[in-house]
Amino acid sequence: MICQFGNVVRVIVFSLALFLVSPLNAWAKEAIPVAEDPEIEKRMLALTVDLRCLVCQNESIADSRAEFSNDIRREIREQIKANKTDKEIVQFLVDRYGDFVLYNPPMKPTTILLWFGPVILFMVGLGSLVVYLRRRRLQIEDVALSPEQINEAEALLNEDKKGKNV
Amino acid sequence: MMRYLMPLAIFMVLAVFLLVGLTLNPRQVPSPLIDKPAPKFQLNQLHEPEKIMSSDDNLGKVWMLNVWASWCVACRDEHPLLVQLANSGIIPIYGLNYKDERNTALQWLKRYGDPYAISIVDIDGKVGIDYGVYGVPETYVIDKKGIIRHKQIGPVTVDSLEKTILPLIKELQNQA
Numbered sequence: 486m487i488c489q490f491g492n493v494v495r496v497i498v499f500s501l502a503l504f505l506v507s508p509l510n511a512w513a514k515e516a517i518p519v520a521e522d523p524e525i526e527k528r529m530l531a532l533t534v535d536l537r538c539l540v541c542q543n544e545s546i547a548d549s550r551a552e553f554s555n556d557i558r559r560e561i562r563e564q565i566k567a568n569k570t571d572k573e574i575v576q577f578l579v580d581r582y583g584d585f586v587l588y589n590p591p592m593k594p595t596t597i598l599l600w601f602g603p604v605i606l607f608m609v610g611l612g613s614l615v616v617y618l619r620r621r622r623l624q625i626e627d628v629a630l631s632p633e634q635i636n637e638a639e640a641l642l643n644e645d646k647k648g649k650n651v
Numbered sequence: 652m653m654r655y656l657m658p659l660a661i662f663m664v665l666a667v668f669l670l671v672g673l674t675l676n677p678r679q680v681p682s683p684l685i686d687k688p689a690p691k692f693q694l695n696q697l698h699e700p701e702k703i704m705s706s707d708d709n710l711g712k713v714w715m716l717n718v719w720a721s722w723c724v725a726c727r728d729e730h731p732l733l734v735q736l737a738n739s740g741i742i743p744i745y746g747l748n749y750k751d752e753r754n755t756a757l758q759w760l761k762r763y764g765d766p767y768a769i770s771i772v773d774i775d776g777k778v779g780i781d782y783g784v785y786g787v788p789e790t791y792v793i794d795k796k797g798i799i800r801h802k803q804i805g806p807v808t809v810d811s812l813e814k815t816i817l818p819l820i821k822e823l824q825n826q827a
Binding site: 579 | 682
């Protein structure tokens, strides 16, 4: 009896393990790249990491699994097959979706603040720090001690020494 | 005094910027297609698959292109409004049935009403890419010369109709 019971447990554990492992297997199969031409896939990936998925705005088209990104990836593959240059493909997308698809915004009159804002802010910060430090140096005057104050200070210092000796 | 006012002033400026940021909708990406010619298409019709509709057929009139699909939940929200608008006869609405399945699309129209003068089928979303579609429903107002004058991203609402779309249609229809 005990032996049989042990067998049952073994079977249950084994089928549980199978159950846990099998979906992983299925996923692994799904992850096989569908592209037939690795060269095209490489170029497509290089292009899409710098393109924004408009549906899931914080993901690149390369990373996103959204239907939108699937379509754009397919479009890019087709255009690569049609011998379009990377520049032409990016321009094709910008014409339709605007600069917003680019993670690297182009330098334009409307983006000057975006490009140079940080540098300008840094210069302003540096400038105000210099002004502040200079002004403070002017404000601090060297005040000479009177003879009494010197005596007092020496007395305090001596007291300290005596204290340590004891 | 300045010592306390300066941080307060900087804080206020920041607060105003952040407040304005809160009212912006990151989903509303300005379309580069506004005031550009509407991309041309030649697509099969939904009801009569053997017939083809070309975007040039509509030259000379102001029309609306509404991108819809039976799988699109937000399309149901705007649909009664579109039916109403179509019934008013103010402007013809053409439907771009985007990445849908013909039978379900036809059933959907039967169930919720069909506001479209003609529905055309964009099965693989290619024309959708040309129009910069990224979130259905989207609605374009196209003028007599075939220029896109307005793009509504997301469902058409009473507010957007009354404030933007209807006045624009009137203006465009009065143009030569």
